[in-house]
Amino acid sequence: MLAQRTTLFNPSGTAAARAAAKQAADAGREIIDLTAGEIWADLSPDVRRGAIEAIDKGINRYTDTIGIMELREALAEKVSSHTGQNWTVDEIAVTSGAKQALFHCAMVILNPGDEVIIPAPYWTTFPAQILLAGGVPIFVDTRASGYVPRIDDIKAAITDRTKAIVINTPTNPTGAVYDVVTLMGIAEMAINRNLWVIFDECYGDFVHAGQVHHPITALAPKARPRTLIVNAFSKSLALTGWRIGYLSAPKQVINAVKALQSHTTSNPNVIGQHAVLAHLRRGDGSYESRLRDQLAAGRRLGLALLSSMKRVPIPVADGGFYFYLNLTEILKSTAKEPVARNADHVADRLLRDAGVAAVSGTAFGDPMGLRLSYGVPLGALEVGLHRVIDVLNSWE
Template sequence: MTSPTLALRNDLVVAPSTSRMRGIANELKERGESVINFAAGELDFDTLDSLKKAAIEAIRGKCNTYTPALGEKKIRQQLAAHVSEQLGVAYAWNEVGMTAGAKQALYNAAMVLINPGDEVIIPIPYWVTFPTQIELAGGKPVLVDTRPEGYQLTAERVAAAITPQTRAILINTPNNPTGAVYDSEALRRIGELAIRHDLWIIFDECYSRLIRNGGEHHSIVTLMPELKERTVIVNSFSKSMALTGWRLGYVSAPEQVIKAMENLQGHTTSNPNVVAQVAVSRALDDSADFIATANAILDARLQVIHEALAGIEHLRVAPAMGAFYVFADIQWFIGRCYGDKPVRSTDELVELILAEAKVAVVSGAGFGDPSGIRISYAVSDADVATGMQRLREFFARFN
């Protein structure tokens, strides 16, 4: 006897390529293989001691019960003050909310903003989850290539993609997978387009505090406060405070959007982890030194990677100014042979890198750009050095 069929929406959902490669690398490590895991999307540092202490105190203090769907009001008040300080634009407690990671905040945004048939402009390369969430909401991703402008989203490209069906523009800066940080003037011009065409902006700035070599991240609402009423800002404690497993993201948006998200989240996950809420609220002011130290370490690692990749002929690297990723253009190698093995696609290339060099990277195909591979340097200094040496030896064998 056969079982009933699954819902048709499952055809829209495949496992994220980032999770797949991370899982394969971890399996090989468990078997005793010496694998360098450049597929990771999280800092290799431990989180703050004050956070861990606050979490333990929260547990001992019997923080075990439900909170409102988007978090405790007192913590949302504190979060609103934090967001207001970071952005230089005032947000009230009912204009912010907490979610089970930034991914839920983005899903909430898609579900409360997008109608079936609406178009959402998404730059390529994109984080793997963006198009899927838009499609699950019934929308249509409209993909805009950033490669011709050095992986920067421009107003000209956005303007060319706008149609009467356009509902929103999704912007991710610092960008995953490229590490690009978008230019402030370009963001202003995109903001002007959003006003002119009455569009929503979904602004993912989860890596806003992880900026390389003294650079600067620009939040679009900081640049243009008049955009506040049409912008959903998504952020996370996961990346900058090294607590990805705690699943705590947050969102800042107009009050009616936050209320709609609260209603939706009340029927999905309900509140995010209460222990994580309390711990972050008690340790939020301790994060600046931790993040400064993390950025200094990441800057040094990026320098090692740039020097190593510069020595690989025919390989080009996107300007990496934020987060902890490098996106390398490997088009020259596709269609050529590694020794006597032909490489027909980027997916085949990353499988070969793992098999031959014991280095896990992520194919750009999952990010909408099969011309590249993503390399994460959120791994130890030793792994960066070893992994880069292995990659140089690997690419030297092409003919």
């Protein structure tokens, strides 16, 4: 007999899409996999050397629960530079990826029944973790406002039980980037209503087309005591498998996170910590610049191809590395046919008929959306998008 909490969540929708792609490929089919939330790139030379040096030194023992002091000092310096404020090591925790940082946030600030506002479409893990912590996700639909929430819609969702709001910018899955007015409005609400802000900026290094990523505490310093900043190196250094993330938060939150982490994973991967530290100390920004150039090229190629879609608008794609397709019109036009009824059916048809794996928007609370990653090699992206366009344009 399983615990009741296991009924609160399903396997990650993005992980399920990756698994379906692998299953099809293992069966011998040629599959273009556009599901993964990662960049296909070689390791940073500094990360590689840092890891090898740590191994050669025989570094293999426990570290402090929330990371080695040298890495936390380097991260405090990084966050201080990023936000224009002074952050100390007491306000930094290193975690096993951003997911663990987000889970800790939910576990240390939420009581049973506390409500948390989440703009939708949302990353699939946000509501799952809130439910696990006993909280109640409250969704604010952003589809009619370019995937950036209206302040009035957020205000309308606030009740006496609201404890926090989750902000993810640039957003996964939509690629929208929150503007200054929206972020200032959210910060003001958090201050006036005594709310926590969980600020996920894991895609903050990747903004496009003249957009700017704004750290919320830099715009509204008074919101800092109630802001939990989540970040990781999974995207910015293409290190998804290494699981090194970090949380910047008030000291009392970090203390609680340290106690919690001591009973779950203990310290993050020690070799990964030293590898990232080496990059922070030695990196000159050239590796990050190459990643941005790679994604910019994928974005240009993809937008040019997707402009030929007949009944699907060109996606926002202002940040991150996803094309998020709004399938509303094409699904309306095929509603009387057995072609597709929602994004799940579209994703199934693309995998079956085009050999392209995509993530259905139902994983993100949107049955009319479809996420395609452009973090893949350009050749695979071009072939995959041509196949997607051919299939969708064939539906009348």
